[in-house]
Amino acid sequence: MLSLYLFYFLSTVALISALMVLLSKKPIHSVLYLTLTFFTLAGHYILLNAQFLAVVHIIVYAGAIMVLFLFTVMLLNLNLEGEFQKSTLMKFVATLTGGMLFLVLIGTLKSFDVGTLSEHPELTQIGLVKNLGKTLYSDYLLPFELSSILFLSAMVGAVMLGKKDKN
Amino acid sequence: METTITQIQTIPLQYYILFCSALFSIGVIGVLAKRNALVIFMSVELMLNSANLLLTAFSAYRNDPAGQIFVFFIMVVAAAEVAIGLALLVVVYRSTHTIDINALNRLKW
Numbered sequence: 001m002l003s004l005y006l007f008y009f010l011s012t013v014a015l016i017s018a019l020m021v022l023l024s025k026k027p028i029h030s031v032l033y034l035t036l037t038f039f040t041l042a043g044h045y046i047l048l049n050a051q052f053l054a055v056v057h058i059i060v061y062a063g064a065i066m067v068l069f070l071f072t073v074m075l076l077n078l079n080l081e082g083e084f085q086k087s088t089l090m091k092f093v094a095t096l097t098g099g100m101l102f103l104v105l106i107g108t109l110k111s112f113d114v115g116t117l118s119e120h121p122e123l124t125q126i127g128l129v130k131n132l133g134k135t136l137y138s139d140y141l142l143p144f145e146l147s148s149i150l151f152l153s154a155m156v157g158a159v160m161l162g163k164k165d166k167n
Numbered sequence: 168m169e170t171t172i173t174q175i176q177t178i179p180l181q182y183y184i185l186f187c188s189a190l191f192s193i194g195v196i197g198v199l200a201k202r203n204a205l206v207i208f209m210s211v212e213l214m215l216n217s218a219n220l221l222l223t224a225f226s227a228y229r230n231d232p233a234g235q236i237f238v239f240f241i242m243v244v245a246a247a248e249v250a251i252g253l254a255l256l257v258v259v260y261r262s263t264h265t266i267d268i269n270a271l272n273r274l275k276w
Contacts, residue, residue, distance in 0.1 A: 060242050097199055
C-alpha cells in the first residue's frame with residue numbers, strides 16, 4: 001500500500017515539475033524544474049526495483065546532462081525573461097494537439113492487454129547490477145561496445161563544433 | 168523477495184501507462200509551443216524519459232531484462248545527443264546571437 005502512495009506522490013511531483021518546465025519564464029528555472037523531474041523519475045525506478053537504472057539515471061541526467069544545460073544557460077547568458085514567445089493562438093493549438101495526443105494514447109492503451117505478468121519471485125531481481133550486467137555482457141555485448149564508439153564520435157563532434165573559427 | 172513482488176504488483180501497470188502518456192504529451196506540447204531552443208531540448212528529454220520509464224515498468228512487470236538494457240542504451244544515446252545538441256546551440260548563438268528558433272528559418276528556402 002505504501003508503494004501506491006509513493007507512486008501517487010512521485011507522479012504528482014513529476015507532472016507538476018514537468019509542467020513548470022514549460023510554464024516558467026526563465027530558462028534556468030526550467031532547468032531546475034527538469035532536475036526535480038529527473039529525481040522523481042529516479043524514485044520511480046527504485047519503486048520498480050530497477051536499482052541499477054536509478055543510479056545510472058541520477059549520474060547521467062542529474063550529473064552530466066543538467067550540468068551541460070546549466071553551463072549553456074550561464075555561459076551564453078541566456079537567462080533573459082520571456083524574450084520571445086509564440087503567439088497565444090500557437091500556444092493554444094500546441095496545447096490542443098498535445099492534449100489530443102494524450103487522449104489518443106490513453107484511448108489506445110486503455111483496453112490494451114498486457115498479457116500474463118509472470119510471478120517468479122527468484123527472477124524479479126532483474127534490475128540489480130549482477131543480473132543486468134550478465135545480460136549486458138552476454139546478449140548485448142556488441143551494442144555495448146558500439147555505444148562507446150558513438151560516445152567517442154559525439155565527443156569529437158562536440159569539440160569540433162565548439163572550436164572557434166579561425167577566419 | 169515475496170514482499171517486493173507483491174509491492175510491485177499492487178501498482179497496476181495501467182497507472183504507469185497513464186503517467187508516461189501524460190509526461191510524453193507534456194513534452195510534445197513543449198516542443199510545439201516554445202520558441203526557445205533550450206526549452207525545446209528539455210522537452211525532448213522529458214519525452215525520452217517517459218519512454219524510458221515505461222520500458223522499465225514493462226520490463227519489471229514481465230521479468231524481462233531486455234527492456235532495462237534498452238533503457239540503458241537510450242540513456243547513452245540521450246547523453247550523446249545532448250552534448251552534440253548543446254554544442255550546436257552554442258554555434259548557432261555565436262553566429263546569430265539568439266537561440267530563437269524562428270531566427271533559424273534561413274535553411275528553409
